[in-house]
Amino acid sequence: MDQIKNQLQQFRQKLDGIEPLEKAEQATNVPKEYLTIVGTLVLFSLIFFSIGAGSMTSIVGFIYPAYKSLLAIESKVRGDDTQWLIYWVVYCFFSIIELFADMILYWIPFYYAFKLAFLLWCMLPQTRGATFLYEAFLKDFLKSQESKIDQALEDAKKTAKVIGHEVGSNVKEMVSGVAAAAASSEGDKKDD
Incomplete structure (x- = not known):
């Protein structure tokens, strides 16, 4: 004890x-x-x-x-x-x-x-x-796979860049469409 x-x-x-x-x-x-x-x-x-x-x-x-x-x-x-x-x-x-x-x-x-x-x-x-x-x-x-890992990271970087560009373009088109629709709606209200 x-x-x-x-x-x-x-x-x-x-x-x-x-x-x-x-x-x-x-x-x-x-x-x-x-x-x-x-x-x-x-x-x-x-x-x-x-x-x-x-x-x-x-x-x-x-x-x-x-x-x-x-x-x-x-x-x-x-x-x-x-x-x-x-x-x-x-x-x-x-x-x-x-x-x-x-x-x-x-x-x-x-x-x-x-x-x-x-x-x-x-x-x-x-x-x-x-x-x-x-x-x-x-x-x-890891040393034996270093070139494969580097290539996979480079591919992922390129893919992310392409996806980012596509998303940016789609967002830009969507904003333009919404802005055009809003402008058209404003024009219709003024005509009334």
């Missing part, structure tokens, strides 16, 4: 200085270490039982890395920039695969719990999972 109390005391010390937890502790009269433990259990229970799990895992996979990326941009150290850029490449690649495999993934039990674990493994500096995946698999694949 003393060991548990010691662990809780150490955990409490790590939570010191986190203002939202301090306010929550004062408002509820519940120690912040208990609030954190219960909150974490509720979060993992929601994910485990797939109650809002898709949104929850996407938020976890995005919020912390986005915050750390902003800090990395502002810091003078360049190693953390590379780590977070690699994370975003892996995250995007994973999201694209997930988009196309969505119907299959829906049937995997506890998929979102696995996804959360995977994203945490990828993002945490202690594990550097994204760096491992990039170095082991993605780097060579």
Whole structure:
């Protein structure tokens, strides 16, 4: 029992200085270490039982890395920039695969719990999972497909330009037609 109390005391010390937890502790009269433990259990229970799990895992996979990326941009150290850029490449690649495999993934039990674990493994500096995946698999694949990706992007750019031009022309014709109809309607009213 003393060991548990010691662990809780150490955990409490790590939570010191986190203002939202301090306010929550004062408002509820519940120690912040208990609030954190219960909150974490509720979060993992929601994910485990797939109650809002898709949104929850996407938020976890995005919020912390986005915050750390902003800090990395502002810091003078360049190693953390590379780590977070690699994370975003892996995250995007994973999201694209997930988009196309969505119907299959829906049937995997506890998929979102696995996804959360995977994203945490990828993002945490202690594990550097994204760096491992990039170095082991993605780097060579992306380099071998670089010309195809560049060509696909160039084709998409040309197509978007053509579509934009066509939409602009159609809007211009439509506005001209509406203006002509309005002018004709005005002329008819004056004649009456």
